[in-house]
Amino acid sequence: MSKTNAFTSLPIVDISALRGTDPVARARVAAELGDAARNIGFLYVTGHGMAPSLFDDLVAAATEFFARPVDEKMKVYIGQSTNHRGYVPVGEEVFYGASKDLKEAYDLAEDLPADDADYVAGNPMLGPNQWPELPGFRTRVGAYYDAVMSVGRDLLHGFAEALGQAPDFFDEFVTKPPSQLRLVHYPFNPEAVDATGIGAHTDYECFTLLHVTAPGLEVMNGAGEWIDIPPLPGAFVVNIGDMLETWTNGLFTATSHRVRKVQEERYSFPLFFNVDYYTRVAPLPAFIREGEPVRPALVAGEHLHAQTAQSFTYLRKRIEAGTLKLPESALGLSSFGQEARQKIAR
């Protein structure tokens, strides 16, 4: 199959063998992951080993948090943090071409101590979380974060094997990664009207592990058609992001996706598995073919920060005020995936 693959559904890969040592079983999973990453860029992952209570507790914590009055939630407003953590109110995030929607979010990542050297030095993505004062929230959300990051490490090993490398090939780049977990809430909205192409994007990291409570996710296939990806109970939706596309010089695809505007209330929980902030990601020699273009190298954290700064109002204001400067190499939004390839009009 090729990039013109007109898939209409996603493969399901059971990754339980990645937690074991049977080389044959591991290789089989790696081959399935590799197929999905090359041909589609999206898959369902089962056999991840996470207890159902972790998902239930996360949804409960998010439901309780978003039900709080806005004043309460704004006590942990993301715009008062220097490392992009906290509450994202309605209207804060603006994607190019997006009409206003009622989405709100809460963003966190690894909870580093306040004396973390990178945080103290002003790193825009690393440091402590801004936890709300809500009983049980930190414990439940923190437990989910640790568990999903552990699944992420298993998957990273599987993708490394799929690329013909030792399972621990990427591990040296994952010591303190800015891997964000987002709690996203789309309230019931009887006025929601969908329009094709709104909100289409690729994810900026290595890969994403997504848990959602309702349909709405759509993925673009190789023929440029939007395919519905309904939640599969107990499974993660996993997709390749910009870093793995870069490392493999496009062999793995960061597939464009979007969330259809739906009237129904919806929670979505993407974990964006990343490598360390200062990791220079460049196409590996094994994936460079003579006569084929070589993707530009990126610094993982700078790419994430530059892309984030283009869609968050509080960061755009800092850029306009001259208090935040993006690296010269910052790419525009939509530089990856089929959308960039096919130059779909937005």
Ligand SMILES: O=C(O)CCC(=O)C(=O)O
């Ligand atoms: O809500 C979803 O289903 C997906 C969200 C998403 O793609 C993202 O936050 O990057």
Ligand SMILES: [Fe+2]
């Ligand atoms: Fe996404």
